[in-house]
Amino acid sequence: MSHFSNKNILPCVAGGVIVGAIAAIGLAHVWSPAACTKKKKKATVGPCDSSGLWDNSQGFSHPPDTPAGFTMRDKGFNTFLEKWEPGDYEPPHSHPGDDATILIEGEMEIQFYTKSADGKLTKDGDLVTLVAGQTGFIKGNRVHDARYKTRCKLVYVHNKTFDFKDER
Structure with missing residues (x-):
């Protein structure tokens, strides 16, 4: 039963x-x-809206025979495709113009600094980590370093003629 x-x-x-x-x-x-997955990070880090990269006075145009709304800038800036290996390091430096680092692959860290009148560098804020899919904006002449934690591929856009000023 x-x-x-x-x-x-x-x-x-x-x-x-x-x-x-x-x-x-x-x-x-x-x-x-x-x-x-980890908590989703912001897609952009830094002052995107005030970045000189998007300044309309610097030559955006509408190419002939392209869809309405398409504007582009093709003069007065530099763009690079960069590859870095794990452990690569850029010492504290600055650039004359605003820049954007668009991380396609990998993970990198950026530390900002202020420089005193006697040339001493002091950390300015927390360490910033960028991961694939994020864009970091840095204002011109802002002192920063960069550490590549993993193999990285990035697109780098600079709104003036590129220069690397070692700030050490």
């Missing part, structure tokens, strides 16, 4: 379905891709 009668089979099945559904929802939440 079975432990179950026809009277208690339906409540047991229904209870099992409910318990199973709750367990599945809970596990889906715990094991979801969102739960398995």
Whole structure:
């Protein structure tokens, strides 16, 4: 003789379905891709809206025979494709214009500095980490270094003729 009668089979099945559904929802939440990744970081770091890279007075144009709304700048700035290896380091330096570092692959860190009248460098703010998919904007003449934590590929845009001024 079975432990179950026809009277208690339906409540047991229904209870099992409910318990199973709750367990599945809970596990889906715990094991979801969102739960398995770090907190999403901002896409841009630094003063995008005030960056000279986007200054309309510096020569944006609408090329002939292109869709409405397409404007581009093709004069008065430099763009580089850069590759760096893990452990590569750029010492404290500055550039004459505003720049954007668009990290395509990898992870890098940037530390900002202020320079006193006697030439001494002091850290200015927290270490900034950029990961693939993020863009870092740096105002012209701002002293900073760069450390490449992993193999990195990046697009670097500078709104003036590029120069690297070692600030050490």
